[in-house]
Amino acid sequence: MEPNSAGKTSLLTQPRAVWAVGFASVIAFMGIGLVDPILPAIAEKMHASQSQVTLLFTSYNLVMAVAMLITGVISTRLGTKWTLLCGILIIAIFSAWGGMSNGIWQLVALRGGWGLGNALFVATALSAIVSLSASGTGQAIILYEAAIGIGISVGPLLGGGLGGISWRGPFYGVAVLMAVAFIFLSIMMPKTKRLTKAKSSLLDPFRALKFRALSTLGITALLYNFGFFTLLAYSPFVxxxxxxxxxxxxxxxxxxxxxxxxxxxxxxxxxxxxxxSMCVMLILFALALFCMGIWTSNRWAIIIAVILAGAFLGNNNTLITTAVMQAAPVERPTASAAYSFLRFIGGAIAPWTAGKLAEVFNPHVPFVVGGCFVLLSVLFIASNRTHLKHIDHTESAH
Incomplete structure (x- = not known):
């Protein structure tokens, strides 16, 4: 039962704790965009291939996927606030350490440590905002996705500015921003009760995936994240x-x-x-990737397709996150961890695969393959729609 689902509170009328987590989420997700503009520069400065540089996303997402399985265990023992603070601190340490690295493999390993911190923060932040919100699940998720969007949109601009000085600049920038987020969250967020009454087990996310609705959405996210991170990690090179x-x-x-x-x-x-709505947005995203695959040598075609893809991804992110929170009768942190484990596996495989496909074949192939994976996610939803009917019914009831 949702504690706040019956209220008619405005989206902007939230407890102080929600705004504190939202602000920290903005800064946390700035870290993704801060690094993206400097991928070609890292390849040049470290004499690394495209597939090696894209491993910065692979190690980050792979560690994050595995770490998602332990976020519930940690958060139910440390509590929400301290789990968030630990995640922020780990991100700050590994990003600063990354700025001091001198080799691509060292940097890849440190990005993995960054992924651990992000896993602790992301899984806990989503469930915290949903549980603490005064406006119900739907609006809380909109608020969370807005924080993500603001962070992702501002991050590249700051990353481009710092990256123009040195490729190390964005790494140090993330560390400073995380330190700010740590201080802000420490002061603004009061100590909260655990989001679940019982301590979580390592097996809980796997038990949650036995619910077909949740596992279906997780596999859908795995497939479409293949396209998402193909765009994010490989498009800067073309x-x-x-x-x-x-x-x-x-x-x-x-x-x-x-x-x-x-x-x-x-x-x-x-x-x-x-x-x-999810299926339509995914189809449009797949078409954008196919266009990128056809007109890879046309700079303006790639730029326009990347920007437009933001609209399709923004819609889909909110839709699928809302669906996950209603998919299975399990605690929200457990549902979030199980779903995120699957989706970040897709994000781990895609970047390196994209770089390798370009090296073995040509720059067109990564985008075409990414589009095919996104179309597979639509087919997977269609073939399992009977297990997802209750999601639309639940939304209608609210």
Missing amino acids: MHLDEHGLGFVFLGWGLLLAVTSVFMAPKLQKRFGTLT
């Missing part, structure tokens, strides 16, 4: 822009992601239902 140019492109991408996740996704959900 745009042939400097750090500032890449920063502005991903600023546009992130702004569309933020705006659609907050304003457009709820309207689509109300008008067409969660599942239908």
Whole structure:
């Protein structure tokens, strides 16, 4: 039962703890965009291949996927606030350490440590905002996705600016921002009660995946995240822009992601239902990837497709996150951990695969393969729709 689902509170009328977590989420997700504009620069400075540089995303997502399985165990013992603070502290340490590295393999390993911190923060932040919100699950998720969108959109602009000075700049920038988030969360967020009454077990996420609705959404996210991280990790190499140019492109991408996740996704959900809206957005995203695969040598075609993809991803992120929170009768942190474990596996496989496909074949192939995986996610939803019917029914009831 949702403690706040019956209220009619405005989205902007939230407890102080929700705003504290939301602010920290903005800064945490700035870390993703901060690094993206400097991928080509890292490849040049460290004499690394594209597939080696894309391992910065692979190690990050792989460690995050595995770590998601222990977030519930940690959060039910440390409590929400201290789990969030531990995650922020780990990100700050490993990002600063990454800025001091001198080899690609050392940097790849340190990004893995960064992923551990992000896992602790991301899984706990989502469940904390949903549980502590005064406006119900749907609006709480919109608030969370808005924080993600703002962080992702502002991050590349700052990363491009710092990256123009040195590729190390964004790593140090993340460390400073995480220190700010640590102080802010320590002061603003009061000590909260555990989100679950019982201590979580390592087996809980696997037990949760026995519910077909949750496992279906997790596998769907695994497939579509293959396309998501193909775009994020590989597109900087084919745009042939400097750090500032890449920063502005991903600023546009992130702004569309933020705006659609907050304003457009709820309207689509109300008008067409969660599942239908998800499928349409995924199809449009797949088409954007196919266009990138066809016109890879056309810089402006890639730039426009990347920016437009932000709208499709923003809508889909809100829709699928809302569905996950209603998918199975398990605690929200457990559902979030199980789902995130599967989706970040897709994010781990895609970046290295994209770089390798480009090296073995040509730059067109990664985007075509990414689009095919996104289409597979639509087919998977369609073939398992009977297990997801209750999601649209639950949304209608609310």
